[in-house]
Amino acid sequence: MRVRRAGILFLWLHAIVAVFSLAGTWGLYNLPQVPDWDYTALTFWLGISNIATGVLAALLLMASREGWKPALTLLALCMVLAGGMELLGTTTGIPFGEYSYTDLLGPKFLGHVPYLIPPSWMMMLYPAMVLTQVLMPQGWLRPALAGLLLTVWDFAMDPAMTTGFAYWQWHTEGGFYGMPWVNWFGWWLTGTLVAAAFWKVSAWRGEWEPAAFALYLIQGAFMAGLAWLYMRPLASLLWLTSAGVVTVLVWRRLRARSTSPEEVLAWHTSS
Numbered sequence: 001m002r003v004r005r006a007g008i009l010f011l012w013l014h015a016i017v018a019v020f021s022l023a024g025t026w027g028l029y030n031l032p033q034v035p036d037w038d039y040t041a042l043t044f045w046l047g048i049s050n051i052a053t054g055v056l057a058a059l060l061l062m063a064s065r066e067g068w069k070p071a072l073t074l075l076a077l078c079m080v081l082a083g084g085m086e087l088l089g090t091t092t093g094i095p096f097g098e099y100s101y102t103d104l105l106g107p108k109f110l111g112h113v114p115y116l117i118p119p120s121w122m123m124m125l126y127p128a129m130v131l132t133q134v135l136m137p138q139g140w141l142r143p144a145l146a147g148l149l150l151t152v153w154d155f156a157m158d159p160a161m162t163t164g165f166a167y168w169q170w171h172t173e174g175g176f177y178g179m180p181w182v183n184w185f186g187w188w189l190t191g192t193l194v195a196a197a198f199w200k201v202s203a204w205r206g207e208w209e210p211a212a213f214a215l216y217l218i219q220g221a222f223m224a225g226l227a228w229l230y231m232r233p234l235a236s237l238l239w240l241t242s243a244g245v246v247t248v249l250v251w252r253r254l255r256a257r258s259t260s261p262e263e264v265l266a267w268h269t270s271s
Helices: 001-029 041-065 068-092 117-135 140-160 184-201 209-228 233-257 261-270
Strands: 099-101 167-171
Touching: 001 041, 001 209, 001 261, 041 068, 041 117, 068 099, 068 117, 117 140, 117 184, 117 209, 117 233, 140 184, 140 209, 140 233, 167 184, 209 233
Parallel strands: none
Antiparallel strands: 099 167
16 A cells, blocks of 8 residues: 555646646746746756656556556566667657657657656556556457557647647658657557557556546646647647547446446455
């Protein structure tokens, strides 16, 4: 329980960073006078804090449900496989399109991928896998669904992160606020690859973790809020609609799961 409490603590810190960032962004672009701060440095540290608190929340929540070995295995796979895809993408343009990171996420591996980016994939992939377990408990298509649920996050994230204080930038013409459509295929492919590898090599009880769902919604709403403030409303509405559909489907499946006394007891015990 101590591990889960620590995960909840980092989830709260993650939410605080999101709220502070949204409030600050609104103030910066709407108030007639703002404090004389170094907003580039502030954006740098808020970006680092967003990723660090999110990854730690996901890692600790997964460790409390699945054990440390599966949690660290997923983190390692994100670092190796997702990190490898990011390095491939930033050097060749495959499979995301041609892009490069700015200096707002710190030092970069081989000068291309910030060191925080590979582990950041776990922040949303673990929640996506938890939701997949609810929607599709079995079947060979589970990794593909996890990849799709992960990609929903990017509906708002890429438009939000490539304008204002941009964390990365595109070097090709794109049809969605400058982002090439192929980027979403790259997201789906990477998420599917990591999820498939994890379910192949590691134990997985697939226990329901409501805090993981909260992380999924908090981080998604954060990106959608930023996209809205940066005048990219279609991205916000696309995420909101998709997240709403996912929430309804998950809620209905959990409700159906809780029809028997034994399942109700198991659900509330695990929650």
